[in-house]
Structure formats: C-alpha cells, structure tokens
C-alpha cells in the first residue's frame with residue numbers, strides 16, 4: 001500500500017492547476033449510457049475512481065477509447081450487459097449512478113447496493129423511490145437492485161424528501177428519455193449536478209431549472225452524441241487554497257470557477273487570508289498574516305460543502321482561537337479527528353460537532369487515512385507539522401486528487417510517495 005511522507009515546515013509559493021471534477025466526471029461518464037452514439041469527454045481527471053468507472057462501463061461492453069489529446073471517446077452502442085457487480089460498486093459508491101441511465105435507455109438494470117462506508121450509512125432509498133415514481137419496478141434482493149420498466153418510463157412529479165446529489169443525478173438521468181414531463185422538486189443544486197445537466201442538454205435532453213430547487217424535464221425519444229468539457233474540481237481547488245492559507249506565502253490556484261468556491265472563499269477570508277479573485281483563478285496571500293479559527297456548518301450547496309469540512313478542521317487546529325465545525329450532511333465524518341489528535345490537535349467531538357482549540361504546534365506522526373477528504377486533511381496537517389508525517393492508506397486520496405504529491409511539491413512542499 002502506498003504512503004506519503006511529508007516533512008513539514010516548507011513555505012508554499014507559486015501556481016497549481018486544478019484538474020477536472022471527479023464528482024461531475026463520474027455521473028457524466030454514466031450519462032454516456034443514454035445514447036448509442038459516441039460521446040467525447042475532455043478534462044477527465046486522472047483518478048482511480050475514473051479508472052474504476054471506465055472499467056465498469058467496459059465490463060458492460062461499452063467501448064472507451066483514450067485519444068492522444070487525452071480526451072476520451074465513449075460509445076454505449078456495443079453494450080452487452082446491464083449489470084454493475086458488487087466488486088466494482090463497493091469500491092466506488094458513484095457506480096450507483098449507472099442505474100438511472102440503464103433503466104431509462106435499456107429498460108433494465110441490475111446494480112449492487114453500495115452499502116455503508118466510512119463517512120456514514122449513505123442509503124439509496126430516494127434514488128429508488130424516484131425511479132418508482134417514473135413507473136419502474138424495483139426489487140432489492142441478495143444485495144442487488146433489479147430495476148425494470150415496461151416500455152418507456154412515464155414522466156411524473158417527484159419530491160426529494162432530503163437533498164441528495166446522487167439521487168438527483170440518477171432520477172434525472174432516468175427521466176430524460178421518459179415519456180412526457182417530469183418535475184423533480186427539492187433537487188440538489190451542486191455545481192456538479194449543473195455540469196451534468198449541461199452535458200445532458202448537449203446530448204439533446206430538455207431540462208429546465210438547472211441550479212434551482214426544481215427541474216422540469218421534457219422527455220425525448222432519443223439522445224445523441226456530444227463533445228463535452230468537464231468542469232474544474234472545486235473541492236481540489238479548495239484543498240489547495242487551504243494548503244496556501246496554512247503553509248503558503250502566495251499560492252495561485254488556476255483553472256477554477258471562482259463563484260463555485262464562494263462558501264469556501266468567505267471562510268478563508270474570515271480566517272484571515274487575503275484573496276485575489278480572477279476570471280478563472282484565485283490567489284491566497286498570507287504574507288504578514290495570521291490564521292484565526294472559523295466556525296463552519298456544512299449543508300447542501302450553496303452552503304459550505306461537507307467535502308471541505310475535514311480540510312478546515314486542520315486549518316482550525318493550527319489557527320488562533322477556537323473554531324466549531326458542525327457536520328450536517330453525513331453522520332460519521334469526523335474520522336480524521338483522532339488522527340489529527342495524534343499529531344497534537346486539541347479537539348472535542350460532541351454529536352455532529354467538533355470544537356477545535358487552535359494555536360497548537362502539530363507534530364509529525366504516522367497517521368492513517370480513513371476516507372478521501374480525511375486523507376486530505378492529514379496531508380495538510382503534515383505540511384505544517386514539525387518533523388515527518390507518514391500518511392498511510394493513501395488509496396483513498398488517489399480516488400480524488402490527481403498527482404497530489406507532484407502538485408504540492410511544485411509549490412515547494414517536501415512530500416514524496418513511498419510505494420509498497
């Protein structure tokens with residue numbers, strides 16, 4: 001298992017380029033199942049989750065070709081099977097988003113239930129209820145979801161009881177080929193959902209309301225191929241901005257959509273960082289500045305993203321004062337806290353809130369990554385800790401950060417991968 005060895009204390013300076021967004025690329029890859037024509041995707045990030053998704057599509061018979069310019073051509077015209085097996089779904093929950101496109105296009109799907117994971121139970125009940133509302137018959141047996149439609153799905157009104165990103169994406173993709181109009185209410189408004197909608201529109205889907213609480217979908221009989229560029233990863237961008245705030249003099253994060261980062265930028269400014277915002281970049285300047293702990297409450301977009309929570313707990317651990325972080329999206333997303341405590345952080349967890357007393361000098365230690373963003377928070381801690389930090393189980397990190405050690409080393413960090 002690979003590990004990262006970080007020697008803390010180097011000042012970060014310079015520029016870092018953000019890759020394509022994992023959480024947009026994954027459902028966009030599954031959306032290619034909605035047409036038999038070729039879809040060409042640009043700016044796909046080079047990540048383990050993307051490789052897994054491409055492997056899953058390939059196992060169904062979908063053709064995937066990598067071009068010299070790094071674009072990827074996907075064609076579901078050769079599909080043979082409508083199954084997502086447990087072995088693949090268990091390593092990546094986003095595999096569940098094949099359900100909607102398979103059902104909507106081919107009328108059947110057999111997808112393993114993803115099960116719980118390190119950050120919470122993460123059920124898919126709302127995905128299934130939404131598809132039932134469109135007329136699908138759903139059976140769950142022996143850990144597999146079997147979904148069928150009798151002819152085309154039928155447009156319907158469906159209200160999401162809880163805000164769900166994957167649920168919105170899955171039911172939306174089932175609805176684009178349904179007969180008649182579908183109205184989805186209380187949908188997720190995350191930028192990645194909007195990116196998926198733009199891609200579906202480029203395929204000929206008729207969808208109104210992107211980025212609002214309600215989506216109105218006029219079902220079409222078929223969709224066509226398209227050429228689409230995936231949006232930049234706002235969570236990767238946010239992570240490098242926190243790295244700059246923690247350990248940087250001046251760090252410029254390029255290839256971002258600044259407005260997608262608003263809740264993160266507001267908190268960085270509140271923490272004392274000087275930010276300059278360009279058209280597609282943000283620079284964090286900490287020269288002569290000191291970090292102050294901030295209070296955070298995670299919630300669905302446009303509020304503060306849960307995927308940036310762990311990184312801000314590290315920021316609070318070394319800032320002046322006491323910060324409170326409340327996690328309202330996932331019930332078990334504080335696994336990084338005990339590892340940060342091993343590095344000297346002072347934190348108290350009570351229910352879904354952690355109070356962190358800052359101003360501690362963190363000390364390097366061997367630590368264990370438990371999930372993707374927890375891993376990122378430990379890498380950030382390693383950058384400012386005294387001495388060496390060895391982050392184990394970084395396969396979590398490789399799910400979501402393209403070449404993290406090269407990018408951080410490019411900014412001046414002392415970091416290297418130890419293979420094994």
Ligand SMILES: CC(=O)N[C@H]1[C@@H](OP(=O)(O)OP(=O)(O)OC[C@H]2O[C@@H](n3ccc(=O)[nH]c3=O)[C@H](O)[C@@H]2O)O[C@H](CO)[C@@H](O)[C@@H]1O
Pocket residue numbers: 022023024026093094120121122123124125126127128162163164165166167188192306307329330331
């Ligand atoms: C691949 C991807 O895009 N992952 C993101 C997506 O995950 P994902 O789509 O899995 O997260 P959801 O938005 O669905 O989950 C939000 C909450 O709703 C609950 N829920 C969800 C579906 C359901 O049917 N029933 C139910 O109760 C979940 O357990 C969780 O508590 O959004 C999360 C919230 O922004 C992010 O942290 C993940 O990075």
Ligand SMILES: C=C(OP(=O)(O)O)C(=O)O
Pocket residue numbers: 023093094307372373400
């Ligand atoms: C929780 C995350 O991803 P996933 O939904 O793929 O587990 C994440 O990106 O932080």
